[in-house]
Amino acid sequence: MTNYLTRRLLIAIPSLLGISVILFTILALAPGDPFEELATNPAIPPDVRAHLRASLGLDDPIHERYWSWLTAMLRGEWGYSFVSRIPVDQLILQRLPTTIAVIGLAQIVALCIALPVGVYAATRPYSLFDQVANTLAFIGFSLPTFFTGLLMILLFSIYLDWLPFVFRTDIEATGLNWWWQMLRQTIMPIMVLGLFQGAAWTRYVRSAVLDVIRLDHVTTARAKGLPESRVTILHVVRNAMIPVVTLVALQMPAVFGGAIVTEQIFRIPGIGSLLVTSILSNDTPVIMAVTFVFAILVIFFNLVADILYGWLDPRISYR
């Protein structure tokens, strides 16, 4: 197992290098100039702008710029934002807790919906419950989060005026009241993301359980005289979890991506909105760092999926 982990982590190094080269090249080729604003500012003469570009190394050939980015990265220096002059790692660390809290809670909501509904529907295929759950899951899965997000804002914030629709980081409250305010402003994004994921996973859990429920070993378990609940949990759901857990782990990075849209709609100061604002202002160091963090997440969750898979399925062994 330790051998396997070491090997996987070593394999991750060339993949990350490859990803960083591609990202860096694409960003270098992308149109736009971080000092665009300065060009239209009459107070700043063009030669100052040129000097500024040269001092930041923006006029160097691309391979030299990549090399200096890489060596700085290896020293743990993520660079500074062109716009806010704040170190990039600080910017990311500031925003990471919010993103993780929103996404994490949304995933928990999604699992709390998908597991019971999917299993219950699969144990009674084509029943009324199954058909209703299937239809709702299909609807939930088909509606994009930017649409349901706006719909919820319209309903709960504008018509009913129950919830705030702009996320505030400066809540002037303490103790329980602070938590209450936090909950009020995060509940909509959490539900939007959670219901969307939950709908997708419900369908997946249902089909995974249906695949297992017909297998011979389930009849064996029943023939042993186990109560139906134990048969379902220990012999059906346990086995059906193998593909489900793998899928959930593999989808995690994609969920971070999907959260970008949700964060944007609800103005949540998370990683996603950081990425969007930095793209809009051509803030290359931030874009590079955030996309690179997403790349690391993809590789990390792939490894997590493989490890969970082996842990759940004794037929898999790591060598």
Added chain:
Amino acid sequence: MTGQRLLEIQGLKVHFRTDDGWVRAVDGIDIGVDRGETVCIVGESGCGKTVTAKTVLKLIDMPPGKIAAGQVMFEGRDLVPLPSEAMQKIRSKEIGFVFQEPMTSLNPVYTVGHQIAEAVRQHEGLSRRAAMDRAAEMLRLVNIPNPERRVHDYPHQFSGGMRQRVMIGMALSCGPKLLIADEPTTALDVTIQAQILDLLAEMKQRLGMAVLLITHAMGVVAEVAQRVVVMYAGKVVEEAPVGALFATPRHPYTQGLIRSIPRIDRAAISHARLEAIPGTVPSLLNPPVGCRFAARCRHAMPECTAAEPPLREVAPGHKVACILYPEVRS
């Protein structure tokens, strides 16, 4: 055949709902098993023998399946109306079941010891340790080498024959009075088949339980059965002690089954082709009126399709459902 039988299936009808209508998979059968007796149900694919076996423990899927009529009396108690909690106490504890497919009948994510122990703990409330010890004991009983170590192995670490041994050990772990084996050797290769049959015979001798063996192989019947029930298209067509069945098969279907056994002695002399029964099994959606075998029968007469021949005793202990034979009062 005196006193109360261990298992007495009476007038059992099991129907399955399909898109085309109700399939009458088992259509009114009577089968009895005495204590310590080995009874074989034999017949071709789709004759309802597996459904019969599974219905005893109510392991068929309901729906689409339905026990339309009849009783399954086990030790004088009808299992058909029993609620599922009472049924759970019968399964494994009173009646053990061995399935056809050893490769898929064990759960791949648990060790075989765990899977045997699960049944023991359910029925006897033993501790985890004691149940694992029992599991190892069962593996030893079914001749698996190194049982103390093998209990911690997963099913994929066993061969097909070994897995079937595990299944038999599991089915016997709670000391059932009846063991139902549904084609336990069909999925195995020939040498392993013989070993499994020997194991079943050995277990029966040591533990004294009754065995209801489902098979389509006449060779298996000859080897293990005491009494044989021949099924065709959801009906019992003949029932006899094994000797009588092979010596004087009465029903044309049984005769056909016995003629279709490959025999090396005959093949070598005559170079004749192996005899087969022409035609196929009738649809159980709309079974033909009268004898269901009539369309394939070489002795068929107009009367055969007029009314269904009842199962009648034609010799002591030998019943047949065919109008060729007059009833004999024994």
